[in-house]
Amino acid sequence: xxxxxxxxxxxxxxxxxxxxxxxxxxxxLVLLERNPRHGQExxxxxxxxxxxxxxxxxxxxxxxxxxxxxxxxxEAAVRHGIPQLRCGKLxxxxxxxxxxxxxxxxxxxAANDVPLRRLTAREIQSLEPQVASVGGxxxxxxxxxxxxxxxxxxxxxxxxxxxxxxxxxRLVSLERRTADWRVEVETPAGPESFTSERVVNAAGLxxxxxxxxxxxxVEAAGYRQHWCKGSYFATAKRGVVSRxxxxxxxxxxxxxxxxxxVSGRLRFGxxxxxxxxxxxxxxxxxxxxxxxxxxxxxxxxxxxDADLAPDTSGIRPRLQGxxxxxxxxxxxxxxxxxxxGLVNLLGIDSPGLTAxxxxxxxxxxxxx
Ligand SMILES: Cc1cc2nc3c(=O)[nH]c(=O)nc-3n(C[C@H](O)[C@H](O)[C@H](O)COP(=O)(O)OP(=O)(O)OC[C@H]3O[C@@H](n4cnc5c(N)ncnc54)[C@H](O)[C@@H]3O)c2cc1C
Numbered sequence: 001x002x003x004x005x006x007x008x009x010x011x012x013x014x015x016x017x018x019x020x021x022x023x024x025x026x027x028x029l030v031l032l033e034r035n036p037r038h039g040q041e042x043x044x045x046x047x048x049x050x051x052x053x054x055x056x057x058x059x060x061x062x063x064x065x066x067x068x069x070x071x072x073x074x075e076a077a078v079r080h081g082i083p084q085l086r087c088g089k090l091x092x093x094x095x096x097x098x099x100x101x102x103x104x105x106x107x108x109x110a111a112n113d114v115p116l117r118r119l120t121a122r123e124i125q126s127l128e129p130q131v132a133s134v135g136g137x138x139x140x141x142x143x144x145x146x147x148x149x150x151x152x153x154x155x156x157x158x159x160x161x162x163x164x165x166x167x168x169x170r171l172v173s174l175e176r177r178t179a180d181w182r183v184e185v186e187t188p189a190g191p192e193s194f195t196s197e198r199v200v201n202a203a204g205l206x207x208x209x210x211x212x213x214x215x216x217x218v219e220a221a222g223y224r225q226h227w228c229k230g231s232y233f234a235t236a237k238r239g240v241v242s243r244x245x246x247x248x249x250x251x252x253x254x255x256x257x258x259x260x261x262v263s264g265r266l267r268f269g270x271x272x273x274x275x276x277x278x279x280x281x282x283x284x285x286x287x288x289x290x291x292x293x294x295x296x297x298x299x300x301x302x303x304x305d306a307d308l309a310p311d312t313s314g315i316r317p318r319l320q321g322x323x324x325x326x327x328x329x330x331x332x333x334x335x336x337x338x339x340x341g342l343v344n345l346l347g348i349d350s351p352g353l354t355a356x357x358x359x360x361x362x363x364x365x366x367x368x
Contacts, residue, residue: 002180004030006367007196009171009210011038013147013356014348015202016154021360022367023161030196031163032185034170039151042204043353045282045314047259047270050074050084051351052141054091054109054116055249061329061362063112066351069358073145076357082149083262089142089244092124092133094298101248102137115141128241132301142244146262147353154356174199174214176339198341198367205280205317207346214342216334223330223346225317230270231284233292234311235303240266245299252322254350256295267311268296268303274322275315284310319347331359333366343367 006026008015011033019031035041050073056062077084093099102118109116117138124133159165166185169192173184177195184193203210208218208225218224230253240258247255253272260266271288275281293305319327330346343366345359352359 002197003194004028005197006030006200007032007181007183007198008200008202010202010204010207011155011165011167012041012043012202012204013039013151013154013353014043014204014345014359015200016151016158017356017360018200018202018363019158019163020154020161021357021364023158023163027162029158029163030194031158031165032169032171033165033167036167038155038165038167039148041280042314042316043151044147045312046147046350046353048144048147048261048353049089049244049259050143050145051354052109052139053112053114053351054105054139055254056108056112056351057326058108058111060326061331062351062355065329065355065358065362067112067114068361069351069355070141072357073150073354074143076150076153077145080153082153083146085144085260085262087143087243087260088138088140089246090119090124090128090131090136090138091246091248092131092136092299093248094133096134098248099135102135105137105248109139114139128243128245130240130300130302131245132299144244144260144262145353150353150356171203171210171213174210176215176342181341198343200343200345200363200367202345202348204348205278205315207317207344207348211344211346214334214339216337216339216344221337222319223344225319225346226321227275227278228316228318228349229273229275229313230316231273231288231313232267232269232311233284233289233308234265234267235307235309237266237303237307238264240300240303247299256292258296258300268292268308269311270314280315282313282315284313286310316349317347318349329355329359331362331366
């Protein structure tokens with residue numbers, strides 16, 4: 001008999017949500033995290049937006065899990081007192097040429113069953129006097145949540161149900177045996193190993209490397225992840241907007257947008273920068289300020305470059321490269337590849353924070 005029935009690699013928001021959902025059924029579930037604390041990577045380096053689900057192709061994992069996850073996150077925030085902002089969001093066209101982009105979004109949201117309302121430039125002006133636009137959309141169900149608050153709740157639910165969090169424990173080897181997996185980790189006290197009936201790979205930026213450790217040919221499977229950095233600039237100005245304000249999205253990103261956090265602090269970002277090497281450099285260079293200023297002023301003409309200061313950044317694990325089209329989340333039980341009991345989660349970029357409790361429900365069905 002294996003030492004544990006389930007091991008989850010990675011204590012970001014996704015691994016934590018899965019642990020919270022499955023800990024009661026898998027007593028002694030092990031959650032491995034290489035860092036000293038949970039949630040120190042992408043899950044604490046994002047916009048904290050609870051997306052409504054207006055951007056993703058109908059029927060995709062991203063569309064379905066975003067819509068379901070948004071409901072679950074908002075419910076969890078109420079039940080557990082996690083700070084959230086139910087502020088809604090505007091998507092604004094700043095030129096006539098962008099108006100068809102709003103129509104596309106409106107149709108996609110309808111197909112995903114997400115409420116969205118068209119607004120005239122005058123209506124936008126009365127809601128957000130500092131925003132310049134020729135028209136837009138209002139998404140009342142988009143909001144903001146404290147990512148740390150959400151992760152702390154998932155962790156406590158998991159620990160209360162008997163899960164074991166091992167920090168400073170880096171997975172270094174994963175070997176399929178006849179009836180279970182041999183898991184080897186590196187810890188400050190030296191190497192440790194144990195056996196597990198099932199393994200869930202929720203390793204974020206390293207999810208492709210962990211799949212490769214298990215024996216999967218990641219190139220052949222289409223699992224190779226690109227690292228795509230997104231930087232933010234912040235402003236000390238208060239009262240500029242009272243809801244999130246986004247431009248019409250481009251082919252590869254939602255565009256630099258105005259986001260509030262739960263304390264009302266205003267930031268702009270993230271931009272899109274594919275990293276040539278897999279090095280987690282989170283520096284935000286001041287050289288980006290003018291580009292950010294120009295993008296922000298298209299929607300908010302009153303923001304000067306001097307109002308902006310470099311803030312945080314995060315790195316998206318993306319399956320699509322800079323010139324590729326849409327790629328969905330990979331959420332796969334790998335029996336068909338000869339690796340029973342392994343569930344791989346790859347390409348969990350946005351809306352992964354929003355979708356996290358719904359991803360956990362999907363994983364529960366796969367490991368059942
Ligand atoms: C700039 C940016 C903005 C975003 N904005 C939003 C947003 O507004 N709304 C939204 O819904 N989503 C957003 N996202 C996406 C969201 O942040 C991610 O989808 C989500 O955080 C992914 O969580 P995760 O648990 O999969 O990954 P992570 O948080 O990266 O967690 C993975 C964990 O695995 C650990 N790990 C890796 N390898 C090993 C190993 N070998 N052994 C042990 N541990 C290991 C890591 O240390 C890490 O803690 C954004 C992302 C970025 C980068």
